Amino acid sequence: MSSLSLYDTLSRTVQPFVPLKKGEASIYLCGATVQAPPHIGHIRSGVNFDILRRWLEKSGFNVTFIRNVTDIDDKILQKAVLEKSPWWAVAMKYERAFTDAYASLNVLPPTYEPRATGHITQMIELMEKLIENGSAYAPGNGDVYLEVRKLSSYLTLSGQKIDDLLPSDDATETFKKDPKDFALWKGAKPGEPSWPTPWGDGRPGWHLECSAMAHAYLGESFDIHGGGLDLIFPHHENEIAQSQSAGWGFAKRWMHNAWVTTSGEKMSKSLGNSLQVTELLKLVRGIELRWYLGSAHYRSMLEFSQSALEESATAFRRIESFLYRAEEILGQAPTPTLSHDFVSAMNDDLALPQALATISQSLRTGNTAITAGDKKALAVSANEVRGALEVLGCDPYDVTFAQSNGGKSRSGDLTSALDGTIQLALAQRASARDRKDFAASDAIRDGLLALGIAIEDTPQGPRWSITSKEER
């Protein structure tokens, strides 16, 4: 069996994954700044790293997965003014929106989900350490800055040179020793929330919380730090600067997911609401949206279009219905197993497109086995398909998705009542077909379809399933 290799943004190469502690994997993922509802770009990050996590677990690692919530930030404060609502209510509202979105896409809850505002103590401790060792300074206005030129490794993740950077808007900030220094902590402004510190009241800068919280839950160094591409600079550079200035090893490996784009461009707030997760879930089911987001390689841009999403959903339904047919024929749900090719693909930096190709292969083999009446071969294929879907978080049998499933083998009183009703109709249709009254038999089939029940004739007899809205 091959072993897992992953891309590392720092070295820009794919390297074998060797954990710090045998059998353990520690991951810190930059989660949401909860200032607006999630669009699919946000959630792609969640799905991509969820697949990584599931694969690590499947590979036998005990995974500690930390995904933070940044619940204090300039934009949250702006939004609070706009919505005429306390900043903490705004943050909570959008945090829930993210939680709901993650749940509807079957993203596993993190091992722990720390909020920035719950870790002010750790942030102050970190700043004290940085000031003590001369890495940071408090000029007296309530701000605390990191002195970036003191750290020789600054900007190695993004490969930039400090003097090549464009000057920032606050370059004229007089309290900074150097315009490139960044704020760990911001002095309180009137009307804004603040916490007391040895240097005056204030609130966290953007980056400090991640260093403090990663340290609190994962220790001085950990295996993987993840986030979106745009976080490489400045966010992750600054995290590295803070943490390494404190003497911590910090992340051993950096992984970044690419964008969901529209018309070749990065998604932006100005696109409005149409790409919010809640809107897209009106078009396709959560499992289908997840399948779509997982179908591209995590480091490739995914060009969004509604037709691409719908096509992807159609493709998924084909796989799903194969599993249900297999279950009907075999008399039991497939048992998840992994094919050698699927494992190899996943181990090669989570090569999802290749992994999906192996699913297509198993699917074709399995369908051929159905036609040939080869139950043994069918079981092998169906097991492989389900095993792969399980790793991708798209197992239709997963309880998260179970309520949205059609088909007749699902349990529950309502389903069995419905099944009985449909069987009556099917019996009528069968007798109509026996006397070659096809007008009558088709009327029954069309009538059921109008109600959202699709009928297919198979060598094993007719089967029914709930159709999606757009197929009616």
Add this chain to the structure above:
RNA sequence: GGUCGGGUGGCCGAGAGGCGAGGCUCAGGACUGCAAAUCCUGCUACACGGGUUCAAAUCCCGUCCCGACCUCCA
């Protein structure tokens, strides 16, 4: 200006010196009372111009185009 990533068939989307990834759509066929589902066959693509090589989508040089980041974006 600096840094990074791209341009692949009707569409999506991999690959990275030689064997047509895969999916969707479309066309034809098998099966079917008809559908649906399924299977089979077909659609031989890599921005442009040079070069290296027995062999280039892949390497080199040049050109064009697109995108991301450059201090509070996933």
